[in-house]
Amino acid sequence: MGTIDPVIEIRNIHKSFGGFVAVDDFSLRVEPGEIVALLGRTGAGKSTVLNLVMGTIGPDQGSIRVAGFDPYAQFRELKGRIAVSFQTDRLLPWRTAVENAELGLLILGVPKAEARTRALAWLERVNLKGAQDKYVHELSGGMRQRVSLARALAVDPAIVFLDESFSQLDHATAGKLRRDFHCIAKEFGKTCLFVTHRIEDAIEIADRAIVLNPGARIVLTEEITPDLRADPALVRACHARIAEAMGGEGEADDEESLAPVTAG
Numbered sequence: 001m002g003t004i005d006p007v008i009e010i011r012n013i014h015k016s017f018g019g020f021v022a023v024d025d026f027s028l029r030v031e032p033g034e035i036v037a038l039l040g041r042t043g044a045g046k047s048t049v050l051n052l053v054m055g056t057i058g059p060d061q062g063s064i065r066v067a068g069f070d071p072y073a074q075f076r077e078l079k080g081r082i083a084v085s086f087q088t089d090r091l092l093p094w095r096t097a098v099e100n101a102e103l104g105l106l107i108l109g110v111p112k113a114e115a116r117t118r119a120l121a122w123l124e125r126v127n128l129k130g131a132q133d134k135y136v137h138e139l140s141g142g143m144r145q146r147v148s149l150a151r152a153l154a155v156d157p158a159i160v161f162l163d164e165s166f167s168q169l170d171h172a173t174a175g176k177l178r179r180d181f182h183c184i185a186k187e188f189g190k191t192c193l194f195v196t197h198r199i200e201d202a203i204e205i206a207d208r209a210i211v212l213n214p215g216a217r218i219v220l221t222e223e224i225t226p227d228l229r230a231d232p233a234l235v236r237a238c239h240a241r242i243a244e245a246m247g248g249e250g251e252a253d254d255e256e257s258l259a260p261v262t263a264g
């Protein structure tokens with residue numbers, strides 16, 4: 001301990017749009033294999049922080065290191081090291097499930113036969129065995145998001161960013177996918193940073209949940225341990241603390257979503 005560099009290190013970043021301060025002195029370290037959730041009400045600055053860490057925009061002040069690189073200035077160095085999963089699946093409708101899942105590998109120059117083998121293995125890992133030849137319109141929303149995850153994970157990224165990846169799914173589908181994602185991320189030691197407005201996403205997936213107020217100011221940090229996750233009373237208390245820090249947003253809208261997580 002102490003000798004391992006964090007995978008993501010953000011130091012005192014600021015970002016304004018015109019005169020509007022979206023991120024005001026935000027710092028965060030994410031350790032190898034750690035899963036961190038960023039929560040906050042609409043406009044808190046979650047997506048801006050994620051865009052800064054992904055290198056799609058640069059900070060006005062401060063520094064960001066992702067796997068040792070500046071994600072904005074050294075964007076190309078992160079190719080293949082990071083993967084992103086979005087709110088919508090962003091699959092190509094004219095390709096089958098496996099043709100979508102292998103896309104990232106083909107872009108990285110992996111030979112076709114190897115890409116196919118790896119994509120099929122990942123489809124199986126995300127519980128889509130047998131669906132490999134289906135086109136996007138033949139898949140349910142949950143299945144599409146699984147193909148999207150298989151595509152992201154197939155390139156074997158060290159770091160996975162998720163931007164509201166479970167938000168468009170119904171509670172039962174989202175819950176199953178969250179639990180599967182948590183197990184896969186832990187099994188393969190992925191370092192994850194994700195943005196969500198759903199408290200259940202954070203409690204079921206993350207090791208650490210961070211609540212942001214406008215300006216991306218950190219108002220609450222919750223450590224989420226397997227013991228907490230398995231205890232309904234602790235889950236409810238944690239949920240209540242996060243909801244309060246979010247000013248009442250992000251409340252669960254059914255009992256099922258607060259069920260303890262036993263998988264993994």
Ligand SMILES: Nc1ncnc2c1ncn2[C@@H]1O[C@H](COP(=O)(O)OP(=O)(O)OP(=O)(O)O)[C@@H](O)[C@H]1O
Nearest residue numbers: 017020022040041042043044045046047048049197
């Ligand atoms: N490109 C931009 N130009 C101007 N203002 C922006 C831009 N991007 C973000 N903002 C502003 O910065 C603030 C933070 O936005 P951001 O999208 O990061 O919040 P968020 O927490 O992700 O919100 P949401 O949950 O609604 O996605 C908002 O007030 C937003 O209007």
